[in-house]
Amino acid sequence: MAILGIESTAHTASVGIVGDGAKVLGLASDMYRPPAGGIHPREAANHHVEVFPGLVERALADARVGPEDLDAVAFSQGPGLGPCLRAGATVARTLALVWQKPLVPVNHCVAHVEIARVLSGLDDPLLLYASGGNTQVIAYGRGRYRVLGETLDIGVGNFLDKLWIELGGTFPGGPALEREALGGSELLDLPYSVHGMDVAFSGMLTAALALYGRGATRPDLAYSVEVTAYAMLTEITERALAHRRRESVVLGGGVACNERLRGMVRAMVEERGGTMFAPPRAMCVDNGAMIAWTGRLAFDAGVTIPVEASGIEPRQRTDLVATPWRVS
Ligand code: AMP
Ligand code: MG
Numbered sequence: 001m002a003i004l005g006i007e008s009t010a011h012t013a014s015v016g017i018v019g020d021g022a023k024v025l026g027l028a029s030d031m032y033r034p035p036a037g038g039i040h041p042r043e044a045a046n047h048h049v050e051v052f053p054g055l056v057e058r059a060l061a062d063a064r065v066g067p068e069d070l071d072a073v074a075f076s077q078g079p080g081l082g083p084c085l086r087a088g089a090t091v092a093r094t095l096a097l098v099w100q101k102p103l104v105p106v107n108h109c110v111a112h113v114e115i116a117r118v119l120s121g122l123d124d125p126l127l128l129y130a131s132g133g134n135t136q137v138i139a140y141g142r143g144r145y146r147v148l149g150e151t152l153d154i155g156v157g158n159f160l161d162k163l164w165i166e167l168g169g170t171f172p173g174g175p176a177l178e179r180e181a182l183g184g185s186e187l188l189d190l191p192y193s194v195h196g197m198d199v200a201f202s203g204m205l206t207a208a209l210a211l212y213g214r215g216a217t218r219p220d221l222a223y224s225v226e227v228t229a230y231a232m233l234t235e236i237t238e239r240a241l242a243h244r245r246r247e248s249v250v251l252g253g254g255v256a257c258n259e260r261l262r263g264m265v266r267a268m269v270e271e272r273g274g275t276m277f278a279p280p281r282a283m284c285v286d287n288g289a290m291i292a293w294t295g296r297l298a299f300d301a302g303v304t305i306p307v308e309a310s311g312i313e314p315r316q317r318t319d320l321v322a323t324p325w326r327v328s
Contacts, residue, residue: 001071002063003299004056004095005292008088009080009108010133011039011171013048015059016288017070018296022118024289026063027282028055034171038161045083052091059288067099072304074295077105078316080133085312093307102304104295107321108286110145112252113138114297115290120277122248128237128265131253131286132157132172135233136318137197137240140326144319148240149197156229157255159201163225166209167218177222178258184223188216192228197239199232230261234268247274256284301325 002025007014014029032039032047060066075092078085096103113127126148127138135151154162157174164173188211191203208225212218237249249269255261262278269276283290301324 002065002069003104003292003295004059004070004073005106005288005290005295006073006075006088006092007108007286007288007291008048008084009076009078009286010084011044012286013051013055013088014286014288015052015055016290016292017059017063017065018289018292022115022293022296025065026059026061027287027289028058028062029287030055036170037165038171041081041083044081045087048084048087052087056091056095067101070099070101072102072104072295072299073099074104074106074291074298076108076111076291077310078108078313080108080314082312082314085314089310089312093310097307102299103307103310104299104303105305105310106291106294106298107316107318109134109136109138109318110321110323111290111294113145113250114294115283116250116252116277116279118293119279119283120248120250122250122275122277124246125248125250125277126237126240126244126246127250127252128233128256129252130156130233130255130261132161134253135199137236138318139240139244139246144321144323146319147317148244149199149236152195152198152200153202156201156233157253159205159229160225160255163205163208167212167221172254174255174258177226178260180219180222181226181260183219184217184221186220186224187227188220188224190224190228192232194232194235197236199236201229204228226258226260230258230264233261234264237265238268238272241269241272241274247272249274249276251276251278252284254285257281297325
């Protein structure tokens with residue numbers, strides 16, 4: 001039997017169907033790309049409402065399953081943008097009611113951990129979750145996933161996107177900066193903002209734009225921003241490993257697609273004698289399969305939610321969500 005998962009926390013609407021052993025049977029996603037500037041939550045939500053029916057059909061067709069083959073419908077309950085979450089939750093509730101299936105709430109950040117954990121085969125790794133809106137170092141401890149460190153202002157992906165848009169580009173900025181950085185050679189001096197296991201990026205954004213105004217080239221700027229920001233993330237991950245006496249690290253989030261970040265974290269972890277695992281890109285970015293898989297774990301542990309109590313949680317904290325499928 002399979003679980004269908006609905007993801008819609010931010011720019012990506014996605015439907016995944018996962019069978020036994022986290023096998024992805026079907027996955028259909030559609031990312032909202034604003035014509036200019038950043039993401040407006042309501043415009044992204046409108047996009048999701050339009051594409052979801054087609055995505056559900058495509059995922060079911062790819063998986064060659066019908067509603068009768070599903071155990072439950074899982075959805076991203078939070079954290080995320082309110083209008084976007086609401087679009088996905090509405091689709092999930094409708095499907096659950098029409099198909100008469102249990103509804104399973106899933107925390108988006110926990111889903112990034114769980115998909116990376118099952119794909120890596122690592123039992124208890126630390127997660128570096130680097131996405132548009134979130135930047136966190138997460139580890140399991142005493143019944144919950146704990147956020148050990150995080151950004152004090154904006155997510156690293158938002159930082160990259162804002163910078164790239166200010167430099168004249170369009171969303172998403174991370175992949176564009178990665179290409180641009182390949183042509184850079186000079187390491188420019190930028191604020192390196194690590195506070196214990198936390199990081200901050202807005203100072204670097206201001207400084208980078210000031211350097212650009214004074215004539216720094218885009219490739220050098222991209223190179224310097226990548227090296228500095230990813231060194232910060234590598235440092236807090238290493239500190240968390242040392243404090244939590246862990247050996248392995250998994251990556252998640254769109255920024256985890258970045259080759260430089262992957263390389264820097266891998267070098268750090270391997271130097272300590274540990275293992276680093278980065279999921280395939282389709283499983284790093286927001287996707288319905290990770291929601292379906294985490295829905296599987298939750299459902300098998302007895303977690304369901306009545307439709308009338310299935311409100312979204314835009315600010316849901318990772319460490320407030322029970323994970324009864326994990327025992328300490
Ligand atoms: P997510 O919020 O997890 O779906 O990830 C989206 C974020 O990942 C956006 O801010 C993108 O700019 C960023 N991103 C995607 N690919 C890359 C890449 N190759 N390098 C850096 N950032 C990336
Ligand atoms: Mg995400």
